[in-house]
Amino acid sequence: xxxxxxxxxxxxxxxxxxxxxxxxxxxxxxxxxxxxxxxxxxxxxxxxxxxxxxxxxxxxxxxxxxxxxxxxxxxxxxxxxxxxxxxxxxxxxxxxxxxxxxxxxxxxxxxxxxxxxxxxxxxxxxxxxxxxxxxxxxxxxxxxxxxxxxxxxxxxxxxxxxxxxxxxxxxxxxxxxxxxxxxxxxxxxxxxxxxxxxxxxxxxxxxxxxxxxxxxxxxxxxxxxxxxxxxxxxxxxxxxxxxxxxxxxxxxxxxxxxxxxxxxxxxxxxxxxxxxxxxxxxxxxxxxxxxxxxxxxxxxxxxxxxxxxxxxxxxxxxxxxxxxxxxxxxxxxxxxxxxxxxxxxxxxxxxxxxxxxxxxxxxxxxxxxxxxxxxxxxxxxxxxxxxxxxxxxxxxxxxxxxxxxxxxxxxxxxxxxxxxxxxxxxxxxxxxxxxxxxxxxxxxxxxxxxxxxxxxxxxxxxxxxxxxxxxxxxxxxxxxxxxxxxxxxxxxxxxxxxxxxxxxxxxxxxxxxxxxxxxxxxxxxxxxxxxxxxxxxxxxxxxxxxxxxxxxxxxxxxxxxxxxxxxxxxxxxxxxxxxxxxxxxx
RNA sequence: GCUGAUGUGGCUCAAAGGCAGAGCAGCGCACUUGUAAUGCGCAGGUUGUCGGUUCGAUUCCGACCAUCAGCUCCA
Numbered sequence: 001x002x003x004x005x006x007x008x009x010x011x012x013x014x015x016x017x018x019x020x021x022x023x024x025x026x027x028x029x030x031x032x033x034x035x036x037x038x039x040x041x042x043x044x045x046x047x048x049x050x051x052x053x054x055x056x057x058x059x060x061x062x063x064x065x066x067x068x069x070x071x072x073x074x075x076x077x078x079x080x081x082x083x084x085x086x087x088x089x090x091x092x093x094x095x096x097x098x099x100x101x102x103x104x105x106x107x108x109x110x111x112x113x114x115x116x117x118x119x120x121x122x123x124x125x126x127x128x129x130x131x132x133x134x135x136x137x138x139x140x141x142x143x144x145x146x147x148x149x150x151x152x153x154x155x156x157x158x159x160x161x162x163x164x165x166x167x168x169x170x171x172x173x174x175x176x177x178x179x180x181x182x183x184x185x186x187x188x189x190x191x192x193x194x195x196x197x198x199x200x201x202x203x204x205x206x207x208x209x210x211x212x213x214x215x216x217x218x219x220x221x222x223x224x225x226x227x228x229x230x231x232x233x234x235x236x237x238x239x240x241x242x243x244x245x246x247x248x249x250x251x252x253x254x255x256x257x258x259x260x261x262x263x264x265x266x267x268x269x270x271x272x273x274x275x276x277x278x279x280x281x282x283x284x285x286x287x288x289x290x291x292x293x294x295x296x297x298x299x300x301x302x303x304x305x306x307x308x309x310x311x312x313x314x315x316x317x318x319x320x321x322x323x324x325x326x327x328x329x330x331x332x333x334x335x336x337x338x339x340x341x342x343x344x345x346x347x348x349x350x351x352x353x354x355x356x357x358x359x360x361x362x363x364x365x366x367x368x369x370x371x372x373x374x375x376x377x378x379x380x381x382x383x384x385x386x387x388x389x390x391x392x393x394x395x396x397x398x399x400x401x402x403x404x405x406x407x408x409x410x411x412x413x414x415x416x417x418x419x420x421x422x423x424x425x426x427x428x429x430x431x432x433x434x435x436x437x438x439x440x441x442x443x444x445x446x447x448x449x450x451x452x453x454x455x456x457x458x459x460x461x462x463x464x465x466x467x468x469x470x471x472x473x474x475x476x477x478x479x480x481x482x483x484x485x486x487x488x489x490x491x492x493x494x495x496x497x498x499x500x501x502x503x504x505x506x507x508x509x510x511x512x513x514x515x516x517x518x519x520x521x522x523x524x525x526x527x528x529x530x531x532x533x534x535x536x537x538x539x540x541x542x543x544x545x546x547x548x549x550x551x552x553x554x555x556x557x558x559x560x561x562x563x564x565x566x567x568x569x570x571x572x573x574x575x576x577x578x579x580x581x582x583x584x585x586x
Numbered sequence: 587g588c589u590g591a592u593g594u595g596g597c598u599c600a601a602a603g604g605c606a607g608a609g610c611a612g613c614g615c616a617c618u619u620g621u622a623a624u625g626c627g628c629a630g631g632u633u634g635u636c637g638g639u640u641c642g643a644u645u646c647c648g649a650c651c652a653u654c655a656g657c658u659c660c661a
Contacts, residue, residue: 057590140589140656140657142588142657146657152657157655183654194652196634196652200652308660311588495621497618497619498619527617532620537622
């Protein structure tokens, strides 16, 4: 439902009531089903059921049909409350509802529609009759209360509208989103591929993808150098000893590719592991000599390839992979420099996001530890809270809107995560900036302060552009494959109309290439319209047509992928125009 | 890892317990082209992999691998 039709509260109410209709339909068709929870989401609703065998797609068709009957029955929704004991009695056949009721206080709120009653705080529509258009989208598994320790339930996702035309529009929009999916266009446009033989989560970047990656990396490394970073190149693997100090061996073992195992390690054999992070390596660089307070802040950056053994169901295109490249940096600074450095790290990220056109799609999250699971983290409660308070204050001071999330921190410190949504609305972290009071002392990193006392620096862990693979994926989705000129792997294709124009085309392409443009010639014996179509579909920004007229005048006929035929102009004019556009990164 | 779905030529998709087919892409020939598809021809397959059932499996069954959606986890 679009926001114009209803405000978001009403939309949620509408979807929430639809989820009750879903549950009612399921209960009618599968009386043995036990009800869990069924909320509205940002894009529809779902309901979780405990059923003997998971729903198949045929079942969804039946359930949808039953839901339509319930709508036709125009059942009124009636709110009522019960004291806890009676509530438990009412839900005596619903163990999940009982579990929820047990945790509630005061009067328990229910909603009733026809023969169906559900535990629910509401609010709801007055009648089931207004839910005219319903589509059940998928049936998947979901753990009860979101914990993999619990039973897996069957979740049905759906969406609904007061009018069929709105549903159609919504489904069309979903279809359009699919056409922007990097996993589709990235393969179609040959940015990347995968191979069953290479393995899951290990995409192969093809020339176009590799070119964009190179452009981004040069851009990032150059900008970071300007901002006082020193580039390191550290190994892809290290002995278990290093990870034992950093804590990864204990806290992150399952996430690492270990060339060996714990048994061999325990037997004293050398066991190497691929790095899941760069921190401990750059810390070793810090430790090469004694540091003075005058050396700080010391900013290391590295275009760092990392390896993380993700669970097999997690991998997704270029967004979740097992090997990826991060612009990773670590800043060692004094406490009095921490504020400026933290802020500068965020500002650098803003600069990159602005340049890429992604800033508007970002939301900020202060990712804190989980006070109830302190064993997952290292360091004292005081350190954690002061770091979290500090980050919160800087975010407020920078006037950045943000949310806070418990249990999302790294094991060594809280983070500010810059979150971004993919084309389906699924959120991932793109960039992260972290403050760490732990690892400097763990690794024995010190500096001699002005008072001649050895102290531990504060470490800021930061990425500045996000993992390159993920960034590429989001750029492809953002621009539907038509990347800005400066990022386009091929910036222009020269199209000679006939064979006799090929030499002239080569000359023009040569001149543009010599001036730094990435240019190709399409010299095939095909009709011009065909070549233009192919270049358009490949999202090449400019097509330069060369025929008799251009050969005579020494001009080129310019076509832009966006605006079509732009008429003829001297080659130098096109070059100048293109160079300006590249320079502006627009 | 868990739940569900899917896997047929480079791509998009047909068919089917008994000789696997089309369009696009590719290659060849002709055409020398004026802003989104020139025509004709050729070639391309151990139907993801490995087992099982069967006279016969690409089709049915099982395991594995990969892809997709979701959960959990995470950059």
